[in-house]
Amino acid sequence: MGAATPSAQGPRILGSRGSGSSPATGPEAPGSPLTASPGGRMGLPGAEILVGLVAGIDVNMPCLGFALVAKDLEAARDVLRVCERLGIELSEPFYTRKGLCVTAVVELPWYENPVHFLRRRVEGYLRYMLPDVRRVRRVWGRLVWKRVRLPAAEADVLMPLVERLLREYGMPGLKLPATVAEDLEELVYEWGRRWRRSYDWAFKVATGRIFRAVSRLSRRHVVLVKLEDLRGIKRKEKWVPVIRRWPWTRLLRLTLGCTPPWVGVALVNPRGTSSDCPACGGELKEHSYRELVCESCGRKWHRDAAGAANVAFAKPVEYLRFPASSPMNPKKPGGGEDGGNEETQRTSRLVDKDPQPRAPRDGSRPVAGVEHTRQRGPIEGLTLTRPQTLPPGFPASKG
Known part of the structure; x- marks a missing residue:
């Protein structure tokens, strides 16, 4: 028989290698x-x-x-x-x-687009700082200028906004005073982390509802x-900036783990x-x-x-x-719940709403209708045995 064509091959398994024959063990055993x-x-x-x-x-x-x-x-x-x-x-x-x-x-609860989230903050910061930079135009030659750099996945979408604001206030090119440019970089980085933390929380809440339904249905089917x-x-060569924050890998990990x-x-x-x-x-x-x-x-x-x-x-x-x-x-x-599987019996005991009363420590059997609870504090008539030797510096009690 010749080799099978790729179209005739079945779905592959993560980590499987080759297509050779193997002994009838594991998942490929007869009857499996x-x-x-x-x-x-x-x-x-x-x-x-x-x-x-x-x-x-x-x-x-x-x-x-x-x-x-x-x-x-x-x-x-x-x-x-x-x-x-x-x-x-x-x-x-x-x-x-x-x-x-x-x-x-x-x-997703309280979701906000990352581009809108960062654009609103970058525009607010530049409109707050650029008027002060324009007032000191006469000392521009003594300032250290630095090119604006935005450490965010949406940098190519935000840079036209920065360029438009700098041109509106008469700034030369895409440069700002070094202190202002460095502060903007740090703020954009922190804003990106803040959005990521908020999105991670919202994504876990949304996927948790789905995985809870899947887990409950898997008990019977x-x-x-x-x-x-x-x-x-x-x-890929052409993709929108939102794809850079696409949560597919996170969904895959949560699916396998949750x-x-x-x-x-x-x-x-x-x-x-x-x-x-x-x-x-x-x-x-x-x-x-x-x-x-x-x-x-x-x-x-x-x-x-x-x-x-x-x-x-x-x-x-x-x-x-x-x-x-x-x-x-x-x-x-x-x-x-009543099967002979040991793991199932352990699980059913943990989720039992009406557990059996615990037997007292003295060995007597529990009485029906009487709740046996652990008593706290000294018990009358109970003698405690002490060790023969006490640790050094341990004060001996009286009586």
Whole structure:
């Protein structure tokens, strides 16, 4: 048999090498849900049938698109119940051959565009300092001038503003007195850090709502989370300055770290995720910056919601973590609150709302209806044994 073509190869695994044959051990063992793909690499064709829920996340600066595809009626009911409890507003569901799909848009709290955040502060600082610099025009020859440099990712967008203000106040070129230029550099650097801290906090709050829903759903269903493969997007020749602060890497790390280990994580090809209608496959046209309209079915979409739904429907190209059944899943043998799994029993004891009363230290059995609590302070009739030798300088007690 000849070598398989690249198109026939299955999705690759992070860290997999080569396409040679390997013994039937680990995920490729017979009877395992993970089987070998035609190209020799480990794929996940069997696990797609076992997965009960597929979650797609589309990342953007001001908001996150979130889509859930339920493969059966029980999973759809759990999705509606969990999202309602967490306050995630779902869109109108639509049915496809892959299951019931619902979408949501999770906004970042108190988000502000970094360009607007820095532009307002840079303009305010220059309008405060430039009148004083213009008043001492007669001593300009004795001043040390320095070219303006902005240590921020949005420097190429802010420099036209600086040039316009300097020309308005009659400054020579893009230079300022050294003290003013250095102060501006330090302030821009601190303003950028302040915006980053605020954005990181808002991003964690928004993703926390999504991961909380995924974690709760993974207790009863096998969940696979799909993300866009955006590696190398910052190295393109033409891109907007906001891409420099694109939080895709942070989302990937949070997904791997804040979801249970039995939740699968996969990457998909981002091509066409914002231009195809998830419901009918037609072409989406811009109605506004955030609103898209399908030319075929006329359905209106939020840009990030449509992207998340297309990500959930897309075929994985790389698996970062395989999905598995939760140890708390009651359908799994030995799982559930009353199962025989030791880890599950330990978890069920920790979350038990009505724990059994703790036995007293004297060895007697607890009496039903009597709460045994730890007593504090001296107990009458209790004698404490002392060590035979005390540490040096330790005062001996009387009695």
